Amino acid sequence: MPADDSTDKPVSYYRDLGDGRWESTRAVQGAWNEHEQHMAPVTGLLTRALLRHEARPGLRLARIGCEILGLIPAGEFTIETTTVRPGRTIELVQAEMIANGRPVVRATGWRLATTDSTPVTGLTVDPLPGPDQAEPYPMTEKWGGGFIESLTGRVLPDHQPGRGRVWLTTDLPLVEGEKTGALEHLMGMADAANGVATRVHPAGGWIFPNVDLQLHLLREPVGAWLGLDVSVDFGPDGVGITSTVLHDEIGPFGRSLQILTLREMPGTQQPTP
Template structure:
């Protein structure tokens, strides 16, 4: 089974799938978030609790070197459990995350306003057990695997089937959501010259876990000035929305990423 990490001798080792588009010696934020979620989920109080909020701080590059994962329960109660996790390399915390597990219950009575949702879903299914390259949609264009399709200023969506985070373990719905949440940077900050911002954090909020192997993400809002961009997305499956993700990103114009070149370097087919 293809996976982003292997687990040996108490440490995690990245596979080539986890390498960042920004640097060959660093790991992608998607893989980092997926691995942190993998560790946090081991502290779940049980099936009646939802990992309702996942936040990750990506303040140092996570290197393509062995990873030590640390975690602890910060607060435990009848309706909420807070858990912290961190990635440690070279005796430094490189990234950290927190999850709030909330006890699920019936919705209160009454009608409350909710916005109409425009959530594009491809007819083609990405439901293979090994995962698949993502599909992209820009504006009114068709869904495509082409990593060059987003070189424009249109609103973007991506549709994902995430491979295993850790070798030998099927990806869980929470790991899938955490992994895809980091692609908020891609769908919101991908423009006519590539991706020029690198996100420093991820704030994922879920009302339910995604169902099935597919998970979409669509840009909802973006505000940018002074080399800082704040962007918000909706995550959704074939049933409907599962939650939102907000990121804060810094300009990285000196190393702007061409996604077509990134895909070619990883051996991902890019149709022309």
């Protein structure tokens, strides 16, 4: 981390150094390791890169798929963007984060042509009660790291291990000196879903990091608050899944999935989730 971030409160998650080079601040610090970046702001920055790469009117991002290729180190890195599959109505673009000479996260985005489908619009999920109807949710009581510290959380009733409904927001811009769009802002918190309704306490005998993040977007989201309606399932052979319906203050706008590697850590005692 840059030295000034150890004493000063970060004013953003990232700094643009120019020529495709970037620098993280303490606000991206991960929850599992102090020296790595949390995947949530990484997703926001890669979403920004996908949006800006050869943008075309009439097409929008409908799916963002992130593969975590290893530990994401804090500090300087680069982002490279490419068009994988050009098309008039369907297009696949890619943004890759490279740190210390190796790719650490690869994000692909399907762009689809937009049309008027209001005559057949229909939803199977009800909107969440808004953040004004929820109670404060201090995530720092369970998780450490600069990213979690940067969030404001609100929790809805009936929260329990493996099942929860939470609202999140942050006052920090994604990039220093730049206004953050709603999509980058909300995607920059979506990976936190794996930490809001944990089945086991992260300080206990098990760890459960995700190795991917798949985001499917029914419509363009709006606003500053991200609602997460989360279900966490653990299988019998070391694999889990976090499934989330994504909401803004209008209603549901998409879904996310995260595959988890579930590992027992010897010599620890499980606290209450």
